[in-house]
Amino acid sequence: METLIRRCAGLDVHQASVVACVRCVDEHGELQQVTETFGTTTPRLLELFDWLERWGVTVVGIESTGVYWKPVYYLLENQFECWLLNAQHLRNVPGRKTDVGDAAWIAQLVAHGLVRPSFVPPKPIRDLRELTRYRKQLLQERSREVQRLQKTLEDAGIKLSSVVSDIQGKSARAMLNALLNGVHDPAVLADLAHGQLRKKIPALQQALTGWFSPVHRILVSEILAHLDYIDETVERLGGGVEKILAPFASAVDLLDTIPGINRRTAEVVIAEIGADMTRFASQQQLASWAGMCPGNNESAGKHFSGKTRKGSRWLRTALVESAQVAARTKGTYFSAQYARIRGRHGHKKAIVAVAHSLLVVAYYVLLRQEPYVELGDHYFIHRQQKESYRRRLVQQLERMGYDVNLAPRAA
Numbered sequence: 001m002e003t004l005i006r007r008c009a010g011l012d013v014h015q016a017s018v019v020a021c022v023r024c025v026d027e028h029g030e031l032q033q034v035t036e037t038f039g040t041t042t043p044r045l046l047e048l049f050d051w052l053e054r055w056g057v058t059v060v061g062i063e064s065t066g067v068y069w070k071p072v073y074y075l076l077e078n079q080f081e082c083w084l085l086n087a088q089h090l091r092n093v094p095g096r097k098t099d100v101g102d103a104a105w106i107a108q109l110v111a112h113g114l115v116r117p118s119f120v121p122p123k124p125i126r127d128l129r130e131l132t133r134y135r136k137q138l139l140q141e142r143s144r145e146v147q148r149l150q151k152t153l154e155d156a157g158i159k160l161s162s163v164v165s166d167i168q169g170k171s172a173r174a175m176l177n178a179l180l181n182g183v184h185d186p187a188v189l190a191d192l193a194h195g196q197l198r199k200k201i202p203a204l205q206q207a208l209t210g211w212f213s214p215v216h217r218i219l220v221s222e223i224l225a226h227l228d229y230i231d232e233t234v235e236r237l238g239g240g241v242e243k244i245l246a247p248f249a250s251a252v253d254l255l256d257t258i259p260g261i262n263r264r265t266a267e268v269v270i271a272e273i274g275a276d277m278t279r280f281a282s283q284q285q286l287a288s289w290a291g292m293c294p295g296n297n298e299s300a301g302k303h304f305s306g307k308t309r310k311g312s313r314w315l316r317t318a319l320v321e322s323a324q325v326a327a328r329t330k331g332t333y334f335s336a337q338y339a340r341i342r343g344r345h346g347h348k349k350a351i352v353a354v355a356h357s358l359l360v361v362a363y364y365v366l367l368r369q370e371p372y373v374e375l376g377d378h379y380f381i382h383r384q385q386k387e388s389y390r391r392r393l394v395q396q397l398e399r400m401g402y403d404v405n406l407a408p409r410a411a
Contacts, residue, residue, distance in 0.1 A: 010106025021103035061110035083117035157210025260326025272315040319355035
């Protein structure tokens, strides 16, 4: 097999150790292979750096193992061409799996060009990714805390969530604070309602009649304090995100022109795929990397389940949430696409299809540096062959038992 990279290395990374194998092939085709084991502390990784440099290594293949690959990759990336490799693509022959064998196998695959490196964004995008992912985790935790609050109130016989739409709204929060301060009269609590909610005062009085015990007071107090802390933390993280995003402000503005994608979603998209779309050969490659397109599963001419593969769950979550919004926008391409697919394949597949379209649109918007241009909800009708589409509609009506007579509309 042809050797494409003459001086390369394979790293089998663990929490406390890195097994490195250097593979060198000279101009006469003579193979020299050396294996060493290093620790994962920074001084030991610097020794690994010097060792690879002495051997004249040009490409380093690193197996993606949890988060343990990160310090190794970040230390080596400025000097060597680092390939982060998917562990599923590095399966060794059964019965030959050892740390030394794995490192040698990685080096051999890299030398012959049998693996492809995974996408690793540059440092500013990585920093942005850390902030947006942590922010998303906090928002998910906030949702769980709100559910705990509702559960505690239900346990106390307080049916506030059955009347108010937002249990964290201004009126609901005022009522909860009054409960914590020892006010139990439903009439007094209901009178704290603001705006349109005052029309529901009789219903509020019934909903606020319960048995709010000292234990409930402790739980609700702690939950509300935790919610306030999360809100403050999310706001501070938002400031950090804005600072890192300053060089990518134009990219965020472009993504914000796409229906269903707001600024926060645009921040997540930039954090997950970056702003430079030339890193991806095509929109198909980006969709495949993100796990937002159907897989191929065919054998002996039979097609099996082609469910989407695993990709970035952070990007997928953001795109699916945006697809839910885009599918409800009136007069847009995305609403028409959703309606068209939902009738045949159901809600879930239709939403994933819209999310895939959003990703493709984001790819071209960032690649061409042009805002989104709406195609309209009649796009799927206009793109049909006029005669064949009309004939198909007539046939559908005839199958339903109608006699169809077509006449051109008067001008």
